[in-house]
Amino acid sequence: MSKGAEPLTESYFYILLCLFRGPNHGYGIMRQALELSEGHVRIGSGTMYGATGNMIKKGWIEECPVHVADRRRLYRLTETGRQVLLEEAARLRHLAAAADSVIEGEEREADREEGEENAE
Amino acid sequence: MRNKKYRFAMYPAWEYRREIEDLNALSDKGWQLEKCGTLHSVFYRDESVRYRYALDYNQNIDDPARYRDTFAEQGWQFVNDTFNGWHVFRKRYDPSLPPEEYDIYTDEQSVQDMASRWSRLAYVFGTIELICAAMNLFALFGRLSIINIAMALVCLILGVVILVGARRIRRPETAGMPRKSLRWCFAVVFILLALGLVFGLNHLGAISTSEYVYDPDLPPWTWEMSVPLPDFYTLEVEADTDANVEITVTDKSGAVLETMGGGGDLRAKETMFLLPGKYDVTVQYAPDTEPGTTGMFRFEVD
Numbered sequence: 001m002s003k004g005a006e007p008l009t010e011s012y013f014y015i016l017l018c019l020f021r022g023p024n025h026g027y028g029i030m031r032q033a034l035e036l037s038e039g040h041v042r043i044g045s046g047t048m049y050g051a052t053g054n055m056i057k058k059g060w061i062e063e064c065p066v067h068v069a070d071r072r073r074l075y076r077l078t079e080t081g082r083q084v085l086l087e088e089a090a091r092l093r094h095l096a097a098a099a100d101s102v103i104e105g106e107e108r109e110a111d112r113e114e115g116e117e118n119a120e
Numbered sequence: 121m122r123n124k125k126y127r128f129a130m131y132p133a134w135e136y137r138r139e140i141e142d143l144n145a146l147s148d149k150g151w152q153l154e155k156c157g158t159l160h161s162v163f164y165r166d167e168s169v170r171y172r173y174a175l176d177y178n179q180n181i182d183d184p185a186r187y188r189d190t191f192a193e194q195g196w197q198f199v200n201d202t203f204n205g206w207h208v209f210r211k212r213y214d215p216s217l218p219p220e221e222y223d224i225y226t227d228e229q230s231v232q233d234m235a236s237r238w239s240r241l242a243y244v245f246g247t248i249e250l251i252c253a254a255m256n257l258f259a260l261f262g263r264l265s266i267i268n269i270a271m272a273l274v275c276l277i278l279g280v281v282i283l284v285g286a287r288r289i290r291r292p293e294t295a296g297m298p299r300k301s302l303r304w305c306f307a308v309v310f311i312l313l314a315l316g317l318v319f320g321l322n323h324l325g326a327i328s329t330s331e332y333v334y335d336p337d338l339p340p341w342t343w344e345m346s347v348p349l350p351d352f353y354t355l356e357v358e359a360d361t362d363a364n365v366e367i368t369v370t371d372k373s374g375a376v377l378e379t380m381g382g383g384g385d386l387r388a389k390e391t392m393f394l395l396p397g398k399y400d401v402t403v404q405y406a407p408d409t410e411p412g413t414t415g416m417f418r419f420e421v422d
Contacts, residue, residue: 009229027193045209046176046224049190050233053182063186073189 008088011043011051016060016077016085023064025072026052060084125151125163132281132302133238134289136175143173147213155200156208170213172222177238179205196224235290242286249279264352264391270316274309281305319351325422332403334363334413340404345421347394354422355401359386361415364406371399 008016014033018024024032030043043051052075055061060081064074077085127146131139143153150167174196181187188198191209199208211222225231253275256268281302332341347353357367357380366381369392377399380388401419 009227011227011230025193026190030194042220042223042226044220044224044226044230045191045194045196046174046234047226047230048194049187050230052190053186072193073186 007091008084009051010037010041011047012055013085013088014041014043015048015051015055016081016088019061019075019077019081020085023074023076025074027072029075055081123165125165126160127163128160130159130306132285133177133242134285136177136289140173140175144171144213147171147173147210153199153208153210156202156206158202158204158206171210172213173199174209174211174222174224176207176209176224177205177234178207179237179241191224232290239286239289242282242289246279246282246286249275249282253279263354264393265319266351267316267319270312270319274312274316277305277309277312319349325420327418327420328401329416329418332415332417334405334409334411334415336407336411340402341417342403343401343419344398345401345419346398347396350393350395352391353394354389354391356420356422357386357388358418359403359415360417361386361413363409363413363415365415366404366406368402368404369399370402371397 011033014036015029017036018029018032026045026048030048033041033043052061056063058080059078061075062078064076129142143156146163147153147170150165151163152166152169152171153173154162154164178187187207191198195211196209197211199210201207209224214221220226225234253272256272256275259265259268260272326345328343328345330341330343355369355378359365359367364382365386366379367386367388368376368380369378369390370376377394378390378392380386380390382388403415403417405413405415
């Protein structure tokens with residue numbers, strides 16, 4: 001993990017994720033994040049403005065130079081942003097794997113004990 | 121039926137959720153917000169729509185066009201902003217959509233970010249108010265006066281309310297400070313401010329200087345001073361004479377309120393609480409004074 005990196009909030013993570021395949025606008029990001037998270041993550045306008053503004057400052061995303069006539073602004077991922085997203089995804093996979101190894105191990109043990117009790 | 125409605129209502133910043141609820145309720149009743157102000161808001165009549173409102177606090181928007189566009193994308197119409205950094209948006213209400221559709225801050229982090237943008241400023245203002253209260257209290261040691269008491273209380277109440285609010289805006293579940301107690305706070309502050317203004321103008325200061333030659337056949341020299349408002353007043357006396365003198369302050373019934381005396385160069389300062397009315401400051405030479413003795417007297421009341 002790069003120096004000083006902190007876990008991303010869900011909103012930040014989904015915004016980066018929704019730009020991974022190519023440029024997208026705020027509304028598109030919001031719809032896609034809602035879909036990918038099965039309705040759990042909704043990114044409101046205030047959160048969206050703050051998060052995109054912060055990430056533009058950090059150089060993770062940038063606004064596409066073409067200004068679209070319908071006032072929808074397109075954002076795209078920078079190389080840094082791509083790295084941040086990949087590192088965060090790796091970190092989350094690592095966390096999930098660690099959780100699985102403990103929780104599933106415990107559940108297996110519980111199952112076995114239950115099986116033994118039933119056998120008695 | 122009237123088509124406009126003016127509503128005077130002041131919501132402290134940490135009650136912004138309640139303000140949104142009230143605006144939504146008014147919209148359901150057919151009153152649509154035209155302009156939202158800090159003290160008063162304007163509504164117009166339209167029963168054909170229902171809106172849901174959002175209030176955003178953001179004083180430094182680096183990219184105003186991108187800000188508005190980001191809200192417009194999700195169906196938020198800009199209503200207006202206030203001089204102190206609040207932005208008002210509305211969205212057409214669709215009962216089939218979940219209530220989260222009408223939140224502009226959708227994660228804990230960004231809710232807290234908005235709260236701290238406001239509370240950072242509130243901590244500064246609240247602290248300044250408390251410093252002002254302390255300064256007014258210290259001024260009371262030098263000179264008792266109603267204006268300083270009033271201003272110390274005003275600053276103390278405002279400082280405490282603002283600092284409590286700065287903590288409350290961060291915690292939505294405790295955001296509701298009883299409305300009544302807040303109203304009382306504002307009423308008290310308003311009355312104290314009015315008092316402060318009246319009493320502040322009261323202290324214009326009166327000075328009297330005179331030379332007085334002792335003549336046992338004449339009544340003692342008096343200076344009449346009039347007091348417009350009940351307050352603490354300070355009488356400063358400077359007397360330059362070779363004789364012993366006694367200076368008294370009496371009210372019109374003749375009751376002696378204050379006595380200062382001494383010989384030679386008398387310098388005295390007394391603070392007393394006086395009710396409105398007229399008072400006499402009397403200079404009396406001691407009975408054994410040689411007739412013809414002169415003295416210079418200077419009185420200052422503030």
